[in-house]
Amino acid sequence: MEIPYTVSTRPDTGLWNAKVGIWLFLASEVMLFGGLFSAYIFLRLDAPPGMWPHGLLNVPVGTMNTAILIMSSVTVVLAWAALKMRRYRAYWWYMLATILCGVIFLAVKLVYEWPQKFDHFGAYIKPDALGKYEQYLGNEHAAAKDLPPRLEITGHLHNRAALTDPNIKEYEVYLDPVNADPTNPAMDRPHFFYVPPTHKLATIEKADVERATMFLPTHSAYFASYFTITGLHGMHVLGGVLVFIYMWLPVSKKLYQRNPEHLANRVEVAGLFWHFVDLIWIFVFPLFYLL
Amino acid sequence: MDPSASLETHHDPHAHAGEHEHQQLGWWRKYIFSTDHKVIGIQYGLCGLVFLFFGFCLMMLMRWQLAYPGQALPVIGKWLPYIFGAGSMPDGKMTPDFYNSLGAMHGTIMIFAGVVPLAFAAFGNFVVPLQIGAPDMTFPKVNAASFWAFGVGGVIMLTSFFVPGGAAKSGWTSYTPLAAFADRGPGHLSIFNGQTLWLIGFIFLITSSLLGAINFITTIIQLRAKGLTWMRLPFFVWSQFVTAFLLLLAFPPLEAAIIMQLMDRVADTSFFLPSGLVVNGAPVSISGGGSPLLWQHLFWFLGHPEVYVLILPAFGIVAEILANNSRKPLWGYKSLVFSVLVIGFLSFIVWAHHMWMTGMGSAVSAFFQTTTLLISIPSVIILSAFFISLWGGSIRFTVPMLFATAFLPMFGIGGLTGIPLAFNSADLYLHDTYYIIAHFHYIVAPGTIFGLFAGIYYWFPKATGRKMNDFWGKVHFWPTLICMNVIFLPMFLQGMAGMHRRWYDGGQGWNVANEHTIWGLTGFQWNAPISWAAWIMGLAQIPFIINFFWSIKRGEKVNDNPWEATTLEWTAPSPPPHGNFIGTPVAYRGPYEYSLPGRERDFTMQNEPVEPSERVRRKSAEPVLV
Numbered sequence: 001m002e003i004p005y006t007v008s009t010r011p012d013t014g015l016w017n018a019k020v021g022i023w024l025f026l027a028s029e030v031m032l033f034g035g036l037f038s039a040y041i042f043l044r045l046d047a048p049p050g051m052w053p054h055g056l057l058n059v060p061v062g063t064m065n066t067a068i069l070i071m072s073s074v075t076v077v078l079a080w081a082a083l084k085m086r087r088y089r090a091y092w093w094y095m096l097a098t099i100l101c102g103v104i105f106l107a108v109k110l111v112y113e114w115p116q117k118f119d120h121f122g123a124y125i126k127p128d129a130l131g132k133y134e135q136y137l138g139n140e141h142a143a144a145k146d147l148p149p150r151l152e153i154t155g156h157l158h159n160r161a162a163l164t165d166p167n168i169k170e171y172e173v174y175l176d177p178v179n180a181d182p183t184n185p186a187m188d189r190p191h192f193f194y195v196p197p198t199h200k201l202a203t204i205e206k207a208d209v210e211r212a213t214m215f216l217p218t219h220s221a222y223f224a225s226y227f228t229i230t231g232l233h234g235m236h237v238l239g240g241v242l243v244f245i246y247m248w249l250p251v252s253k254k255l256y257q258r259n260p261e262h263l264a265n266r267v268e269v270a271g272l273f274w275h276f277v278d279l280i281w282i283f284v285f286p287l288f289y290l291l
Numbered sequence: 292m293d294p295s296a297s298l299e300t301h302h303d304p305h306a307h308a309g310e311h312e313h314q315q316l317g318w319w320r321k322y323i324f325s326t327d328h329k330v331i332g333i334q335y336g337l338c339g340l341v342f343l344f345f346g347f348c349l350m351m352l353m354r355w356q357l358a359y360p361g362q363a364l365p366v367i368g369k370w371l372p373y374i375f376g377a378g379s380m381p382d383g384k385m386t387p388d389f390y391n392s393l394g395a396m397h398g399t400i401m402i403f404a405g406v407v408p409l410a411f412a413a414f415g416n417f418v419v420p421l422q423i424g425a426p427d428m429t430f431p432k433v434n435a436a437s438f439w440a441f442g443v444g445g446v447i448m449l450t451s452f453f454v455p456g457g458a459a460k461s462g463w464t465s466y467t468p469l470a471a472f473a474d475r476g477p478g479h480l481s482i483f484n485g486q487t488l489w490l491i492g493f494i495f496l497i498t499s500s501l502l503g504a505i506n507f508i509t510t511i512i513q514l515r516a517k518g519l520t521w522m523r524l525p526f527f528v529w530s531q532f533v534t535a536f537l538l539l540l541a542f543p544p545l546e547a548a549i550i551m552q553l554m555d556r557v558a559d560t561s562f563f564l565p566s567g568l569v570v571n572g573a574p575v576s577i578s579g580g581g582s583p584l585l586w587q588h589l590f591w592f593l594g595h596p597e598v599y600v601l602i603l604p605a606f607g608i609v610a611e612i613l614a615n616n617s618r619k620p621l622w623g624y625k626s627l628v629f630s631v632l633v634i635g636f637l638s639f640i641v642w643a644h645h646m647w648m649t650g651m652g653s654a655v656s657a658f659f660q661t662t663t664l665l666i667s668i669p670s671v672i673i674l675s676a677f678f679i680s681l682w683g684g685s686i687r688f689t690v691p692m693l694f695a696t697a698f699l700p701m702f703g704i705g706g707l708t709g710i711p712l713a714f715n716s717a718d719l720y721l722h723d724t725y726y727i728i729a730h731f732h733y734i735v736a737p738g739t740i741f742g743l744f745a746g747i748y749y750w751f752p753k754a755t756g757r758k759m760n761d762f763w764g765k766v767h768f769w770p771t772l773i774c775m776n777v778i779f780l781p782m783f784l785q786g787m788a789g790m791h792r793r794w795y796d797g798g799q800g801w802n803v804a805n806e807h808t809i810w811g812l813t814g815f816q817w818n819a820p821i822s823w824a825a826w827i828m829g830l831a832q833i834p835f836i837i838n839f840f841w842s843i844k845r846g847e848k849v850n851d852n853p854w855e856a857t858t859l860e861w862t863a864p865s866p867p868p869h870g871n872f873i874g875t876p877v878a879y880r881g882p883y884e885y886s887l888p889g890r891e892r893d894f895t896m897q898n899e900p901v902e903p904s905e906r907v908r909r910k911s912a913e914p915v916l917v
Contacts, residue, residue: 001426001427001869001870002426003426003427003428003429003431003514004426004513004514005429005513005514006429010513013512013513015512015513016513017429017430017509017513017514018430020429020508020509020512020513021429021430021433021505021506021509024504024505024508024509024539025501025505027539027540028501028504028505028539028540028542028543029543030543031539031540031541031542031543031544032543032544032546032547033547034543034544034547035543035544035545035546035547035548035589035592036547036550036551038544038589039547039548039551039562039585039589042582042585042588043562043580043581043582043585046580046582047580048580051580211576211578213578216558217554217558217559217560218558218559218560218561218577218578219578220578220580221560221561221562221578221580221581224554224558224560224561224562224578224581225562227554227558228550228551228554228560228562232550
């Protein structure tokens with residue numbers, strides 16, 4: 001028994017089966033990420049002034065990752081086109097490039113960006129103690145310039161034991177530039193290039209802290225949605241890479257020799273998925289890095 | 292019915308099986324890890340029935356507590372703690388936590404592990420490819436993956452009964468912040484606790500229906516037989532087509548919500564948790580800033596289309612059976628098709644009528660009130676068309692027809708009692724009362740489940756080559772119909788008297804349930820007759836279970852088209868071999884050409900070519916009625 005239209009097109013719809021299938025799948029993916037993005041909008045609109053952080057992500061690295069993903073979208077089209085022209089060698093190289101792009105993207109996320117966040121510390125100051133830490137927060141300066149209030153002191157935690165040890169009564173923090181020099185007008189807006197924490201050490205009493213965590217999902221609604229959405233997106237990238245690896249391995253060459261159009265169709269379908277994953281990132285990048 | 296009247300009688304359905312390569316597959320590949328749509332459909336069907344019965348058993352336990360609160364359950368009561376753990380029913384008396392678990396899991400299992408797999412996946416898998424003349428689904432392996440994802444999800448749901456603390460207990464809707472803090476803390480494991488397993492199980496169930504939905508839509512678009520144009524599709528195929536779209540587009544937002552609730556529980560985020568939350572008298576250390584309303588929006592964005600996922604396949608089944616047994620074309624086929632499409636669309640924009648109590652604001656309420664009332668129009672069109680289809684027919688009251696005709700008034704009651712709930716002013720009073728329970732159970736229990744029973748009796752001969760026993764079918768039908776009404780009709784009254792749906796003691800300790808009498812009994816006292824009806828209905832399923840299994844081997848042998856039906860599945864051998872059809876099916880006419888004038892027989896199958904004499908008499912594919 002053979003299922004019709006796996007490779008050839010059905011005359012009245014002009015489509016082969018997997019192409020219909022992948023578009024339906026992408027429609028459901030739109031709804032999945034749509035749900036998450038609407039949660040982002042919901043949470044962000046609900047956030048009180050000063051409770052939605054800005055400038056905590058590394059914009060150049062994010063930009064680079066964006067470029068890498070876009071590049072991989074181009075190479076996967078070239079791979080497909082090479083198959084259509086029956087140039088397997090070229091296909092193989094373009095596919096390898098696509099896989100590498102995906103791997104680099106994931107590596108940057110998992111080895112550099114995420115761990116850097118996990119290593120960063122933030123302490124929300126209690127409302128009545130804000131004045132005590134005015135030298136780090138610069139709220140008078142912010143109010144004068146009509147900027148949202150600053151409620152959190154961030155940086156590198158010097159005494160990490162303070163997170164778990166109740167006997168330690170204060171956090172020692174190497175301040176981020178914005179907290180080290182809060183009245184400097186250059187700090188009014190987030191920086192494009194990442195500026196590491198300074199050597200200026202601040203002591204924050206635990207009694208004055210509303211809540212202090214590393215930059216984990218539990219830190220804030222912002223990081224919760226950042227890690228959830230980029231995590232889910234990362235899993236999609238990983239899935240795409242695995243599929244591409246399968247199509248790049250010798251096992252797919254056998255399919256190519258038997259029915260090259262079938263492999264081309266598979267690459268087309270996987271490529272459509274890949275473009276979608278790319279498109280999600282095009283939304284993720286401005287929402288979390290820029291806005 | 293005279294078997295020899297069928298055009299497509301095959302002498303021995305089993306003679307064809309040998310011609311196909313499927314025969315060479317081993318037993319495991321053929322019956323367990325199969326990619327054949329029929330086997331997968333039957334697997335889904337059997338699992339769905341088992342889950343339905345299991346979910347029903349949970350409710351039968353709850354009915355004891357509601358009717359006789361605090362009393363020890365006789366006979367089986369002392370054995371249940373050995374199954375569900377010491378905290379469930381010590382000395383046969385149900386604990387509040389166990390009651391809550393039963394309630395939450397009854398809803399979850401009935402809907403997501405019982406009715407959806409049965410109505411959508413089982414009937415869709417078995418019937419749709421046969422009705423459109425396809426050899427199989429477009430993606431047989433994806434189809435198998437869908438079934439196994441469902442299996443994993445179902446097992447996880449069942450497993451959650453046996454972890455410390457028991458299964459999820461925050462209602463089938465798992466509203467936050469309650470659900471975010473349930474099953475946490477001392478005595479609970481970090482992942483292996485009821486609520487977290489509920490969430491994880493759901494991810495698998497959603498994956499399963501996603502894969503199924505993609506497969507169904509692609510199959511219907513791509514694999515229709517030659518000549519089977521869109522307006523020649525049986526109505527059942529249309530209903531499955533729309534259902535698949537609902538699952539495809541409505542489930543992912545719930546998946547997003549489930550991922551977020553999972554993060555709230557596992558990674559301590561605050562997607563659904565507002566700032567300043569106090570649990571057990573102590574402030575919780577969370578970032579806050581989340582929104583409990585967000586969960587409700589995302590949940591009901593699935594939850595409402597889900598209602599139509601439950602009912603549309605039953606519409607489809609009932610349509611097939613009504614046309615077949617009234618020996619008349621379905622009245623208003625096009626109106627039915629467009630109505631089902633409109634329902635599909637509107638079902639996406641009515642979800643907030645589940646949330647009148649949240650205070651969304653009058654503008655939002657007005658919008659959802661309007662759309663909710665709009666969606667009743669296509670529903671009424673469908674039901675009216677069904678009733679009119681019966682008019683002037685020569686009705687055969689076969690067992691499937693009994694269930695299908697009973698479906699009509701039952702669904703009618705369920706639908707009409709929903710109208711007061713569409714208005715937020717009336718709903719403020721009726722919200723979360725037994726009125727709601729009665730309303731939606733009339734739609735899914737005597738509604739959808741009657742449709743499913745009808746379908747099982749109707750397509751059983753196609754799957755096995757044998758008919759289920761008529762007499763025992765009627766013994767199954769009549770007590771079930773009576774009990775259904777004894778169970779749910781008084782609940783309307785209980786609800787209007789103000790009884791709340793989540794009372795653990797059945798209302799014993801509440802004035803509102805004890806001071807008014809309804810037809811001589813107080814609201815609380817009504818619990819006992821309702822419970823007895825439920826238990827009797829449980830017994831009434833025994834004839835069905837025995838009939839079902841007995842008929843597989845011993846039922847009356849029938850030909851390929853025992854109901855003298857017109858659609859393409861009846862042109863295939865029974866049971867259909869791998870690849871389904873002998874030769875390539877071609878459709879020449881619409882799906883319900885019953886009682887065509889000037890014909891020898893009162894049914895004309897879709898694969899019978901249009902004769903030249905017919906062409907003169909009729910201009911379109913629509914049958915000419917005299």
